[in-house]
Amino acid sequence: MTTKHTILVVDDHPITQSGLRLLFSRHDKYEIVEALDRGATASAFVQSQPVDIVILDLNMPDVRGVNVLAEIVGSRDMTVIILTGESHFQEIDYALKLGARGVVSKADPPEEIIAACEAALAGEVYVSPQMREGLSRLTEAPVALSSRQMAILHYLAQGESNKEISYRLSIAQPTVSFHIAELRRKLDVSNNRKIVERAQELNLL
Amino acid sequence: MTTKHTILVVDDHPITQSGLRLLFSRHDKYEIVEALDRGATASAFVQSQPVDIVILDLNMPDVRGVNVLAEIVGSRDMTVIILTGESHFQEIDYALKLGARGVVSKADPPEEIIAACEAALAGEVYVSPQMREGLSRLTEAPVALSSRQMAILHYLAQGESNKEISYRLSIAQPTVSFHIAELRRKLDVSNNRKIVERAQELNLL
DNA sequence: GGCTAAACCCAAGAATTATTGGGGCTTGCG
DNA sequence: CGCAAGCCCCAATAATTCTTGGGTTTAGCC
Numbered sequence: 001m002t003t004k005h006t007i008l009v010v011d012d013h014p015i016t017q018s019g020l021r022l023l024f025s026r027h028d029k030y031e032i033v034e035a036l037d038r039g040a041t042a043s044a045f046v047q048s049q050p051v052d053i054v055i056l057d058l059n060m061p062d063v064r065g066v067n068v069l070a071e072i073v074g075s076r077d078m079t080v081i082i083l084t085g086e087s088h089f090q091e092i093d094y095a096l097k098l099g100a101r102g103v104v105s106k107a108d109p110p111e112e113i114i115a116a117c118e119a120a121l122a123g124e125v126y127v128s129p130q131m132r133e134g135l136s137r138l139t140e141a142p143v144a145l146s147s148r149q150m151a152i153l154h155y156l157a158q159g160e161s162n163k164e165i166s167y168r169l170s171i172a173q174p175t176v177s178f179h180i181a182e183l184r185r186k187l188d189v190s191n192n193r194k195i196v197e198r199a200q201e202l203n204l205l
Numbered sequence: 206m207t208t209k210h211t212i213l214v215v216d217d218h219p220i221t222q223s224g225l226r227l228l229f230s231r232h233d234k235y236e237i238v239e240a241l242d243r244g245a246t247a248s249a250f251v252q253s254q255p256v257d258i259v260i261l262d263l264n265m266p267d268v269r270g271v272n273v274l275a276e277i278v279g280s281r282d283m284t285v286i287i288l289t290g291e292s293h294f295q296e297i298d299y300a301l302k303l304g305a306r307g308v309v310s311k312a313d314p315p316e317e318i319i320a321a322c323e324a325a326l327a328g329e330v331y332v333s334p335q336m337r338e339g340l341s342r343l344t345e346a347p348v349a350l351s352s353r354q355m356a357i358l359h360y361l362a363q364g365e366s367n368k369e370i371s372y373r374l375s376i377a378q379p380t381v382s383f384h385i386a387e388l389r390r391k392l393d394v395s396n397n398r399k400i401v402e403r404a405q406e407l408n409l410l
Numbered sequence: 411g412g413c414t415a416a417a418c419c420c421a422a423g424a425a426t427t428a429t430t431g432g433g434g435c436t437t438g439c440g
Numbered sequence: 441c442g443c444a445a446g447c448c449c450c451a452a453t454a455a456t457t458c459t460t461g462g463g464t465t466t467a468g469c470c
Binding site: 351352353354376377379380383384387 | 416417418419420421422
């Protein structure tokens, strides 16, 4: 029998690791060689022991998966598949830009993971139908903020008053109000108190 | 051989279901009789087919686990064990008050789940060490808000202006400002724009 | 009962914030 | 060039929000 494709699992939930073991035990082509529960340890592991496929969770207690991805991508001949429990599409989009070669939700049928592995080995990028739908809605409204508007948005997010902001930026108070009105217009909200919330939805912070 | 203890799994992640299957396949005492991926279906299931133990996820797409718990608890002779991926201790505390008989994190070793089942069968309530630590820090700062203050906090969280709130509650605008000042004092923040953020930290919403 | 504390309410004036109307700057385009 | 569009700025004025000082009611306690 030919050599199996080696897999590294990086996920902080032991129960998920178990699930993946059970899944891949039914597929002779693959073999899980290690399962890590901390993102920080993944980088060192793949340097010392290369694997064919990394299955990577995005949400871990010590570090976000995208940071792990950024570290290990490109090194060796290795494909990374994102397995995520939440639907942070902005972050998933970023992961794909970084070079992730597959995206599957934990809410998808397990066979989607196998499909992603198959696609990755064939040189393709596989995004499960559910994730694909969410990603497609991402590019709808590209809100472009000027540097001044962005600066003021950040101060707003920190809860500063207009007066404080005007001191910090050495501009008059009505100018701050003017920029805030622009933010309201661009973010399409009727009320200042909704600006920060909406900005977070659009991942502008 | 004597009858096994029957288990119902309610979790929207198939991969977690697989993990639990693998886990319980190593323990003869237990048998998973069904695994549901929607909370809404759980209530009907336990009515038609009683089980000994329900392993219940808190974070599901259709409904939160605590609502499922509230529906099924007390009916039949059944214990519910919470298995959660996030650490929303306020919600977990509420689940225990509702009558959950165990709390385990998905980040805990799988054997914690077995331990919780054992304890439940022995009539005890088991909370994994990690979860227990988080719960103990919950009772530190009991911020008591009056009903009026709570109502206004909710409107603030929805981004409504003072004027809108004064219309909704049929009170004068300065009265709204007065209550907001009280919220600022009780939540110990210097600025209105920080109220909602702080309230979320304290799980008042 | 009398006392205190806390919640709730409001009018008037103070403070903050928003809008309007205007000006200057740069960039891209006919 | 001329001109539109976007950004940045501000003074004056308008609107909103806050604070102050005062009132009522309720609940607990001596």
